[in-house]
Amino acid sequence: MDxxxxxxxxxxxxxxxxxxxxxxxxxxxxxxxIFRRELEKLFLVCPKCRFHFPMESxxxxxxxxxxxxxxxxxxxxxxxDPLLFRDTQKxxxxxxxxxxxxxxxxxxxxxxxxxxxxxxxxxxxDFSFFGGSVGSVVGEKIARAVDRxxxxxxxxxxISSSGGMRMQEGMVSLMQMAKVSVKFSQLAxxxxxxxxxxxxxxxxxxxxxxxxxxxxxMAEPRALIGFAGPRVIKQTIRxxxxxxxxxxxxxLEHGFIDRIVERKDMKKELAQILYxxxxxxxx
Amino acid sequence: MANSxxxxxxxxxxxxxxxxxxxxxxxxxxxxxxxxxxxxxxMKQIARASGMDSLTEEIRRMExxxxxLKHETYRKLTRWQKVQMARHAQRPYTLDYIxxxxxxxxxxHGDRHFADDKAIVGGLARIDETPLVIIGHQKGxxxxxxxxxxxxxxxxxxxxxxxxxxxxxxxxxxPVVTFxxxxxxxxxxxAEERGQAEAIARNLFEMARLPIPIVTIVIGEGGSGxxxxxxxxxxxxxxxxxxxxxxxxxxxxxxxxxxxxxxxxAADALKLTASDLLSMKIIDGILEEPLAGAxxxxxxxxxxxxxxxxxxxKELQKSPQEELIRIRHEKYAKIGFWLE
Numbered sequence: 001m002d003x004x005x006x007x008x009x010x011x012x013x014x015x016x017x018x019x020x021x022x023x024x025x026x027x028x029x030x031x032x033x034i035f036r037r038e039l040e041k042l043f044l045v046c047p048k049c050r051f052h053f054p055m056e057s058x059x060x061x062x063x064x065x066x067x068x069x070x071x072x073x074x075x076x077x078x079x080x081d082p083l084l085f086r087d088t089q090k091x092x093x094x095x096x097x098x099x100x101x102x103x104x105x106x107x108x109x110x111x112x113x114x115x116x117x118x119x120x121x122x123x124x125x126d127f128s129f130f131g132g133s134v135g136s137v138v139g140e141k142i143a144r145a146v147d148r149x150x151x152x153x154x155x156x157x158x159i160s161s162s163g164g165m166r167m168q169e170g171m172v173s174l175m176q177m178a179k180v181s182v183k184f185s186q187l188a189x190x191x192x193x194x195x196x197x198x199x200x201x202x203x204x205x206x207x208x209x210x211x212x213x214x215x216x217x218m219a220e221p222r223a224l225i226g227f228a229g230p231r232v233i234k235q236t237i238r239x240x241x242x243x244x245x246x247x248x249x250x251x252l253e254h255g256f257i258d259r260i261v262e263r264k265d266m267k268k269e270l271a272q273i274l275y276x277x278x279x280x281x282x283x
Numbered sequence: 284m285a286n287s288x289x290x291x292x293x294x295x296x297x298x299x300x301x302x303x304x305x306x307x308x309x310x311x312x313x314x315x316x317x318x319x320x321x322x323x324x325x326m327k328q329i330a331r332a333s334g335m336d337s338l339t340e341e342i343r344r345m346e347x348x349x350x351x352l353k354h355e356t357y358r359k360l361t362r363w364q365k366v367q368m369a370r371h372a373q374r375p376y377t378l379d380y381i382x383x384x385x386x387x388x389x390x391x392h393g394d395r396h397f398a399d400d401k402a403i404v405g406g407l408a409r410i411d412e413t414p415l416v417i418i419g420h421q422k423g424x425x426x427x428x429x430x431x432x433x434x435x436x437x438x439x440x441x442x443x444x445x446x447x448x449x450x451x452x453x454x455x456x457x458p459v460v461t462f463x464x465x466x467x468x469x470x471x472x473x474a475e476e477r478g479q480a481e482a483i484a485r486n487l488f489e490m491a492r493l494p495i496p497i498v499t500i501v502i503g504e505g506g507s508g509x510x511x512x513x514x515x516x517x518x519x520x521x522x523x524x525x526x527x528x529x530x531x532x533x534x535x536x537x538x539x540x541x542x543x544x545x546x547x548x549a550a551d552a553l554k555l556t557a558s559d560l561l562s563m564k565i566i567d568g569i570l571e572e573p574l575a576g577a578x579x580x581x582x583x584x585x586x587x588x589x590x591x592x593x594x595x596x597k598e599l600q601k602s603p604q605e606e607l608i609r610i611r612h613e614k615y616a617k618i619g620f621w622l623e
Contacts, residue, residue, distance in 0.1 A: 076623065077621050077622070077623065078621065078622040079620075079621060079622075080620040080621055080622055081620075082563060082620040083552065083553070083554045085552055086552065087539035087540060087548075087549075087552060088539065088540065136618075136619030136620050136621045137619075137621045139618075139619050140619050140621050143616060165507075165529050165530075167529050167530050167535055167538070167539075167553070169529075169620075170528065170529050170553050170554050170555065171527060171528065171529055171553075171554070171555065171559075171560055171563065171565050172563060172565070172618065172619060172620060173529055174507060174508070174511060174528075174529040175511075175565055175615070175618045175619075176618070176619065177487060177508065177511060178487060178491075178511060178515050178615050178618070179615045179616065179618050179619065181484070181487035181488050181491055181515070182487075182491040182515070182611070182612055182615040182616070183616070184488060185488050185489075185491035185492045186491075186492075186612060188488075189492060204508070205507070205508050205529075207480035207484070208468075208479070208480040208483040208484050208487075208508045208512075209483070209484050209487055209508075210484070211480075211484070212478075212480050212481045212484035212485070213484050213485075213487075213488050225480075226475050226479075226480065227468065227470070227474070227475060227479040227480035227483070227508070228468075228470030228471075228474075228475065228479070232470045232534075233470045233471060233472065233475070236469075236470050236471065237471055237472065239472075241472065242472070245472070245475070246475055254476050254477070254478065255478075256478050256480075256481050
C-alpha cells in the first residue's frame, strides 16, 4: 500500500489550517478527544464514531493522486460580478474575504494526474470557500476539465461538497447546472467514465446536476446529500424529519448512490472502478 | 375510460381575461387603474340609462386618463412588481395557452414508475399543421385546484414524466415546446426519497443531447432548478412580465438579510426579469404582453406565443440533427462571466 504512506505525507502541512491549533481535537460528532497526529493518520476520520471531518481540496488531492503526478489546471480563473450584486456587502468583497479566510481562490480545484497509475481528470470542491457554491468559475473549470478529459481520453472524478448554486451570480449561476450537464453529456457520448463522489454536504443545484450524473456515484459515510436543505423541508411540511434523513445511508437505501466508501478505502475503490472502465489501457 | 382527445381544461379553470374586476384579484399598483375602470363603466351605465349626453365627454376624458395611467404603470414595473405579476392569481397558466394555441391536444399521464404528477402536464399537440409534444408546469386556481396541482411544484415523477414524453418526441422526430411556471421543485420528504435531485439531473443530462428542437417559454415564474429541469433548450423566450431566478426573492432575503420581508430588495439584486436576462444573453427573446398583463387579454398573448413557436420551430428545423446539438452545446458552453 504504497500510496497510503504518500498520502499521509501530503496531508500534514495543510491539516494544520483546517483543524484548530493544539495537540488535541474534539470530534464534532461524538465529542471524542482525539490526538491530532492520530486524526491525521486516519485521514481526518474520528477513530471512535467514524465521523469524516471536512477535508481541504489539497488534502483530497494528496489522498488520491500518485505522488508527483498532479498538475493543477485553470488556477488563474477569477469570478466576476455580472449582477453587481450587493446585499449587506458587495459580492467582490465577500469573495475577497473568502479568499483571505480560506487560502482558496474558488470553490473547486481541478487538474490532471494519476490515480494508482490510471490517468484521470480530478475536481475537488472546497465547502470552506463560499459554501462550495457553484458560480461561473466553478462551472468553467469543470467544463474545461471535461474538455481536457475528452482530448486526452481520461476518466473524470469529481469530489463534491457544495451548498448549491451561488445566488450572488443569479441566473448565471443557475445556468452553470446546464453548462456542466451538457459537458458531462458530451463526455458520456465520448464513452469516457465519470465517477462522482459525494461528501458532506452536497445539496441544491450541485446534487441536481453533475453530482448525480456519474456513471458510478459514491459517498462518504453519513454525508448530507439532497436537493432541498433539511431546514427548507422542515419549514415547508412543518414536521420533524426522520432520523438519518438525507444521509448517505438513506440515499443508498433508496437506490440513489452505488456505494458508501470510507475515506481510507477511497483510492483503492476508485482504482478498482477505473480498472473496469479502462482495463490496463490508460495506465 | 374514454378520455376526450381535446380535453383542454383538464380540471383547471380557464381564465377569461375579463374576470379581474369580478374576482377581486388586484395588486396594489393595479388598484388606481382598476378603480378608474370601474368608475368609467359606472358612468357609462348612467349615461346609457339616463341618456345624458353631457357625460360622454367626461367618459372620453377619463378613458384617455386611464389609458395613460396604464401605460405609465405597466411599461415601468419594478422588479418586485414583475414578481407579483408573474405570480398574479389571474395569470394564464400552461393549459390556458395550450387550449388557445393548439388545434388538438391529447394529454398523456404518468412516469411509468410511481405516479402521475399533476404539477406538470404534457401531451401530444398539434399547432396548425405541426405535430409536437408540449410539456409545462401547471398551477391551479383556488385552493382545491392548487392542492391537486401542488401549487405547480413538481415531484420527481413530474420530471420523469416530462423526460418520458421528450424521448417519445425524439423517437418520432417531433419537436418539444415547454412552458415554465413554477415556484420550484417541491421540497418534501417523499420528493427526496424518490430522488428529486436525480430526476432533475437526469433531465439536464438527457435534454443536452435530445436530437430534436426544444423551445422553452417562461410564462410566469421560473423557479430555479425546478424550472431548469424542463428548460434546456435551443431557444428560450420569456413573457414580458415573467421572472426566472436561481432562488425566490423571499428565500434570498431570508438568507442574506435574515428577513423574508426584504424580498423587494432581493428581487432587485437578483436581476430576474426578462430584460435583465436578455441583456445577460441567458434568454433569446422577450414576448411583449398586452398592456396591463397577459391576463387582461389571453387570446392576444396566446396568438403571439403561437406565432413565436411556429416561426422558431421552422427556423430550428432547418438545421440537421448533429448541427442542432452542436449549436446547443456551444450555446451552453459560453454561459458565464469570469476573468482569465
